[in-house]
Every structure is written in C-alpha cells, then in structure tokens.
Amino acid sequence: MNVREYTEDQEQKNLMPWACKSAASHRLTEETQDDLRTAFQRDRDRIIHSKAFRALKHKTQVYLSPGDHYRTRLTHSMEVSQISRTIGRALRLNEDMIEAAALGHDLGHTPFGHAGERAINKYTGHFTHNEQSIRVVTYYGRQGRGLNLTTEVQDAILCHTGSKLPDTPEGAIVRRCDRICYLCSDLDDGIRVGLVGPDKLPGMVAMRLGTEPTQILDILVHNIVECSAGKNKIILDSYYDEAVEEFRNFMFAYVYECPSLEKEHHKAEHVIMSLLDLYVKEPQLLPEEVRLNFERFGKMTAIVDYVAGLTDLSAVRMFNQYFVPKVSE
Numbered sequence: 001m002n003v004r005e006y007t008e009d010q011e012q013k014n015l016m017p018w019a020c021k022s023a024a025s026h027r028l029t030e031e032t033q034d035d036l037r038t039a040f041q042r043d044r045d046r047i048i049h050s051k052a053f054r055a056l057k058h059k060t061q062v063y064l065s066p067g068d069h070y071r072t073r074l075t076h077s078m079e080v081s082q083i084s085r086t087i088g089r090a091l092r093l094n095e096d097m098i099e100a101a102a103l104g105h106d107l108g109h110t111p112f113g114h115a116g117e118r119a120i121n122k123y124t125g126h127f128t129h130n131e132q133s134i135r136v137v138t139y140y141g142r143q144g145r146g147l148n149l150t151t152e153v154q155d156a157i158l159c160h161t162g163s164k165l166p167d168t169p170e171g172a173i174v175r176r177c178d179r180i181c182y183l184c185s186d187l188d189d190g191i192r193v194g195l196v197g198p199d200k201l202p203g204m205v206a207m208r209l210g211t212e213p214t215q216i217l218d219i220l221v222h223n224i225v226e227c228s229a230g231k232n233k234i235i236l237d238s239y240y241d242e243a244v245e246e247f248r249n250f251m252f253a254y255v256y257e258c259p260s261l262e263k264e265h266h267k268a269e270h271v272i273m274s275l276l277d278l279y280v281k282e283p284q285l286l287p288e289e290v291r292l293n294f295e296r297f298g299k300m301t302a303i304v305d306y307v308a309g310l311t312d313l314s315a316v317r318m319f320n321q322y323f324v325p326k327v328s329e
Contacts, residue, residue: 002035011094017067018232019093020168025150040096040151046147047104048272052136053077056106056309060113060268061255073106073113079185080105083221084177086233088170090225097170101156105174108132110308111315113269114256119272132308134156136183139297140305169196172234173224180220184213186207189262190255202250206244220244225247271319278322279303285322 001009008023015021022038034042047053056074069078077291081102087267088098109129111117134154137147149157156171158164190196191213198211209216220240228233236244257263279286280303283294291300310318 004033004035004038005165007038014092015094016232017093018169020097020152020170021094022096025097025152027148027150028209029148031148038096040094040100040153041099043100043149043153044096044103046141046149047100047107047119050107050136050141050147052107052140052309053103055309055311056109058313059109059111060115060312061182061260062113062189070192071185073109076182076185077106080116080174080178080181083181083217084173087173087177087221087224087228090190091169091173091174091228091234093170097118097150097153097156098173100153101171102152102177103155104149104153105130105133105160105178107135107136107157108308111272111275111310111312113118113271115265115268116272116308116315118265119269120276120308122269122298123273123276124304127304128162130158130161135305136309140309169228169232169234176224176234176236179248180217180244183244184202184217185202186251186255187216188213190251194237195258195260196254200250204243204249205250208240209247216247228304271315274317274323275307275310275315276303 004022005065008021008250009021011023020040022040027039033039037045053074056077057072059073059075061071061076081099082160084098085095086097106129110120110130112119117127117129134157137149137154137157140144141147152168152170155167156174158173159166159172160178166175187196191198198206201211204212205216209219219225220236223237223240224234227237246328266318280300283299283303286303286306290302290306293305296302297305
C-alpha cells in the first residue's frame with residue numbers, strides 16, 4: 001500500500017459517510033494516479049502553482065490600492081480556505097477537497113474586484129467570475145491543457161456563488177465561508193480605512209454577532225459546526241442567518257456602494273471597458289499567445305480571458321500606455 005492508498009483508506013475509515021472520498025473522485029480526462037497525493041491534494045497543488053493563483057496577490061478585494069495591510073483576492077482566498085478547513089475538520093468532511101475549492105474559487109476574478117466583473121458583463125452581455133474560474137482551470141495552465149481538476153472541486157468552485165447550490169457538503173462549506181469571510185474581512189478593512197466603525201453596525205448584528213470581525217467569525221463558525229454536526233447538510237441557525245443577511249445589507253449600503261468607493265470603481269470600469277474596446281479593434285496589440293487562441297475560443301472570448309486575467313497593476317499600466325499622453329518633463 002503506497003502513501004496515497006493509505007490516505008484514501010483513512011478517509012474511508014474516518015470521514016463521515018456523506019463526505020467526498022478521494023478514491024471515488026472523477027476527472028473529465030482520466031490520469032495515472034500519484035503515489036503520494038490523493039486526487040484532491042493534486043487539485044490543490046495545481047491551483048497553488050498556477051499563474052492565475054499568483055495573479056490574485058495583485059487583484060483587488062474591495063479597496064483599490066489602500067496599502068500593504070489590506071486584503072487582496074489572494075489573502076481572501078487563503079482566509080476562506082482556513083475557515084472552511086476548520087469547519088470541515090470538525091465535521092469530519094474532506095479537508096483536502098475543501099482546501100482546493102477554497103483556494104481556487106476566485107481564480108477567474110477580474111482586476112478591480114466586482115467593478116471589473118461588472119465592466120466585462122456590460123461589454124459582453126454575460127460574465128460571472130465563478131464561470132470564468134471554471135474556464136481558467138479548464139483551458140489555462142500546463143501548456144494549454146488546463147488543470148484538469150476533479151469534477152467535485154470544479155462543482156464547488158462554480159457553485160460558491162450564484163443560484164446553483166453545490167452538490168457536496170464540502171462545496172457548501174466553501175460557499176458559506178466565502179460570504180461570512182468577505183463580510184468580516186471587508187468590515188475589518190473598512191474600519192482601517194475609516195469608512196465604517198463597529199458602532200455603526202445595525203443593532204441586530206451587534207446583539208447577535210458582536211461588533212468585532214474576529215468575534216463575528218468565531219460565533220458563526222461555532223454555530224455552523226454545532227448545527228451541522230452529524231448531518232449531511234451545512235446549516236446556520238436562522239437566528240444568526242437573519243443577522244448575517246442584515247450584516248450584508250449594511251455592508252452594501254455603507255461600504256460596497258458608498259460614494260467614495262463607487263467613484264473609484266467607475267474609474268476601474270472605464271479602464272476595463274477601454275482595454276476591451278481597444279483589443280477588439282486592434283487585436284495586433286495583444287500578445288501572440290492570446291491571438292493564437294482566437295481560432296480555439298473565438299476572438300471575443302480570448303480577449304475577455306486575457307483582460308479578466310490581468311492584475312490591477314497590469315491593467316492600469318496598459319491603460320496608461322495606450323490612453324494617457326506621454327509628456328516630457
């Protein structure tokens with residue numbers, strides 16, 4: 001019995017009956033199994049070593065260039081992974097699958113966070129970052145072969161947001177933790193940047209969840225574990241779920257759609273739409289590897305893939321190169 005087989009055997013013995021088991025996972029393109037790592041461990045490693053994952057360190061979470069100590073898409077993904085794994089381990093679910101899905105859930109996110117996503121959606125008529133994450137892992141990386149992730153991890157990535165719910169309890173954990181994590185971390189960053197303060201939280205939120213981001217996370221994580229223990233569903237008590245919804249409404253009103261941020265987000269949308277329009281009209285400006293994908297994916301799709309994969313820094317640099325006059329000192 002090799003290391004992988006031993007791990008798979010331990011999963012069968014120790015995980016809950018409804019947990020995802022590595023030995024039962026599937027890939028669209030079957031591969032020779034690894035001696036050391038399970039299928040979900042290989043998924044995690046492919047995500048971590050991908051170019052798309054590295055790019056997350058320079059992609060906005062909410063605040064555009066606020067400083068060194070604020071969340072990016074990379075740190076957000078790491079926080080979702082940590083919280084999700086804590087819950088998964090407590091519920092005896094597959095921690096490796098959870099980690100892979102959590103680290104990969106935002107691989108398709110655009111520059112400038114949801115502002116970039118809105119810009120591409122306006123330009124093309126349909127674009128969502130969760131669907132783009134699936135495109136990234138399907139077609140990009142490993143010399144164009146894609147990451148070939150397991151179907152279970154892909155389902156969790158696709159369904160971490162949107163109307164379709166995940167097929168697995170591991171995916172349900174990532175979906176739930178993504179929301180509570182971004183609300184708490186964005187509140188924490190909002191306090192740092194001076195947009196909001198703990199005293200501004202609605203009474204229901206303060207009374208049921210607390211006023212400190214770490215306190216809110218602790219309460220919600222414990223409640224999910226308590227309510228979901230011994231069940232094949234991931235449950236949050238309605239008492240807290242109602243407060244989370246109120247918390248979300250507060251964050252949209254005071255942070256995500258506040259005038260000072262919206263002004264910067266409109267600028268970001270302008271950058272993205274300008275680049276899309278430029279590359280559609282003058283595709284010769286694109287890197288050769290992008291133009292080679294015109295035949296494979298179609299011109300518009302290849303351009304969207306390229307622009308969506310840019311970091312905030314590279315998008316601004318390209319905008320300045322093509323749209324800002326060069327003035328000598």
